[in-house]
Amino acid sequence: MPVDSAQKKAIEHNKGPMLVLAGPGSGKTLVITRRTQWLIEKAGVAPGNILVVTFTRAAAGEMRNRFDRLMDGRHLPVSFGTFHAIFFTILKHAYKYKVENILSEDEKYGVLRDIVHQIDVEMDDEKDFLMDIAGEISRVKGDMLSLEHFYPSNCSKDVFEEIYEAYSEKLKRMRRLDYDDMLVQTWQLFRDYPHILAAWQKKYAYILIDEFQDINRVQYEIIRLLAKPENNLFVVGDDDQSIYRFRGAKPEILLGFSKDYPDAEMAVLNRNYRSTGAIVKRAEQLINHNEHRYVKNMQAVREDGEEIWVKAFKKPADQYVKIIREIVDAHEQKEIPWEEIAIIFRTNVQMSGLVEQLMVYSVPFVMKDSVPNIYQHWIAKDIFSYMNIAFGGTSRTDYLRIINRPNRYISRSYFDEDPVNLSNVKDYLENREWMVERVEQFEYDICMLSSMGPYAAIQYIRHSIGYDEYLKEYAAYRGIKSDDLLEILDELMDKSHAYETWEAWFEAIEKYSETLKIRSRQRFEETEGIRLLTMHGAKGLEYALVYIPDANKDISPHKKAMTESDKEEERRMFYVAMTRAKNSLRIYFTRERYGKPAEMSPFIGEFLAF
The missing domain is CATH 3.40.50.300 (P-loop containing nucleotide triphosphate hydrolases)
Structure with missing residues (x-):
């Protein structure tokens, strides 16, 4: 060649x-x-x-x-x-190290989990917390920082230093090293x-x-x-x-x-042999808005081809249905193989809406990145525990999960029976009238929920019971943004719209969760189907037809991108996504999200030069 x-x-x-x-x-x-x-x-x-x-x-x-x-x-x-x-x-x-000296990722999280339990760190989102802590430990090592000059973003400095030192000491005793230690x-x-x-x-x-x-x-x-x-x-x-x-x-x-x-x-x-001239030109117009870079003036070897499609939709569901219809047409009419079609998202969390629709339409797909199951999120589990009790459940696990979310100042020790009997709990509290009143208010709320469909019930839990306020308080304690937690509830409510009864929704959730589990075990390269990827996961790959859905402000660029360097990285991610396309690139955005107005990504204006 x-x-x-x-x-x-x-x-x-x-x-x-x-x-x-x-x-x-x-x-x-x-x-x-x-x-x-x-x-x-x-x-x-x-x-x-x-x-x-x-x-x-x-x-x-x-x-x-x-x-x-x-x-x-x-x-x-x-x-x-x-x-x-x-x-x-x-x-x-x-x-003289051997492979056995290497600490696997699962073992790493096990060690961190034990340490966090030993020092009794208070948190409701253990999985997220451990991932954040592991990431910050990795950063300290990779950036060659001293603990003295590192300020964590997920817990107090004292707590982080205690976890870091306990983790380092444990690995020394085990004669193990993690990937950063290498x-x-x-x-x-x-x-x-x-x-x-x-x-x-x-x-x-x-x-x-x-x-x-x-x-x-x-x-x-x-x-x-x-x-x-x-x-x-x-x-x-x-x-x-x-x-x-x-x-x-x-x-x-x-x-x-x-x-x-x-x-x-x-x-x-600076000669692009992959993409059409139209794609190279638009991608170049986008990335030229970054200041801290080498100018390359990328040139396409191929002809211009078709122009990039940019379309607006009212809401995400409309966008997903349109994408599915187009890719089925591309496969059946234009004979584009499923494996040459990719849908690239900013984050893997966004994928769930499309995945559910792909299941409905029986379109084959495979995911490069694991998609978090929103129904397994601790906030979703809280909602489901409320509803389990509302439907007559007496599991101690459900009661312990939500009795103080929001805080009712009722001790967990009163729920030592399994199954739980609220009448017995009130008997224990007979001399504490204010606590009995709280239990009775809880009973009233549970009674109200028992007659509600999914959407109304989540609304009631959020605003009448006060779950939103609990999340805001918890976010403040953890030093994280409450918007990220509230958005989980927004998405649950958005999904609940399609179901009149909890029975129908739970049935759909079970089917979705099972399919997700099966798909996550499939090998990306060897499985037939359209490719679902994140912008990070798409790097180095190429496809005949590429979609970038949800091209909205606060998604691309992400709402967490606050500094100029953050925004430049977001622009680079969008650039990477655009340049995965060989022949056709379609970028879609929505006018609303979770029932609230949504804006087009500023990146669209940049690459279209208006």
Whole structure:
């Protein structure tokens, strides 16, 4: 396959550092594999002295396979691997670690759960809390921060430090290391033992890094040490596709590469071989609104093709039905394979509405990212516990779950019987008239709920019982935004509209939950059906027909994007989603959401240039 002039410049770069800016569809994998071949065949570099680093095992496997094909099937000893795989190999040599020393993600959450229970952290959303804490621990390690200068966003500084130190101590006692420790310990090893560093510098004389925009601080510091003294460091990335800041990625590292290596050469791969001219043009108009970036002036190799479709709908359900009808038509009339159709969402939470409709219309689909089941959310479980009791349930679990949501100041100790008998509870409280009144008010509310359909019941729980106020108080205690919690209730109410009875809704919920469970076990690459992805999950993929639904303000850009750098990252995510499309791109938004007015995403105005 012939290469263009920019690709040729990158492939045939001789020695020293080089930054390759590779726009969407510009052939970066080809450049990395061809350069590896060139180093061996033209520059005389021994294959065992070349290291190619990727960010995922799948990418490393694909790169290795393409390189092997390029070398006519010869399996040369070039090292292809992720940062974690390469660095764990180094640690194995130094410390005799085995695979058994690695802490799995499930084990990690188990350790954190035990610690949180031991120090008695008060929270109602354990799963979310543990995920947030795990993410912040990872950030401390990846950014090489001291605890003293780190301020968590999910709990108090004191609580976070106690959890962090207990977690670190537990891993030391177990002689286990998590994935972030692989990086930190490799950096410490190289810093403290120059002779070990020198041996690995000699081993990996030429280093090539893919997706360089996703590198974090500790990864970069290790690579800088490893590349010395020759600095034969060849990095390929696209600052416009840096969308993993939440995982610790530092796009500023790519932007500052030329300062760290003033003698670095640069190649700009700005020819898009994937998308039509219309898609490339609109995507370029969008990303040009970002200020902190390298200008690339991406050009399409292909013809303009059809213009991007932008459509408005009244509400999300209308939009989803339209999408389904269009993709069925595209499959049946235009013979586009299901696997060449993708629907890309800003977050996986948004997918549930479309998933329910796809089930109704029996359209095959597969999800790359797991979709959180809203009916398994702790807030939904609270609502269902209220209704279980309203329908005559006497489970102690249901009572304990909601008796103080909102706070009725009734001790859990009064509910030690299972099944619960409220008459007995009132007998225990006969000398505390004010508490008896609260139990009687609870009984009255339960009686009211028993005659209500889903929508009216949720409304009553929220406003008459005071559940909304409870969520606001809880959000303030946790230091999170109450809007995020209230939106769960908004979505539940929105879904409840379609059902007159709880029986009908519970039946639909059971069917939906079972299907979701089955779909989550399917292998994305091997399953027939349209592709449902998030903007993060879509990176590196391409499809003939792409939809971006819910292109609304507060979704894209997300309402949590407060700073200018946050908004630039949101724009990069939208850019990544747009540039997944090869032939057709359709972007839809709605005029209302959860019964409230909704605005079009400002990104639409930017790429349409009005």
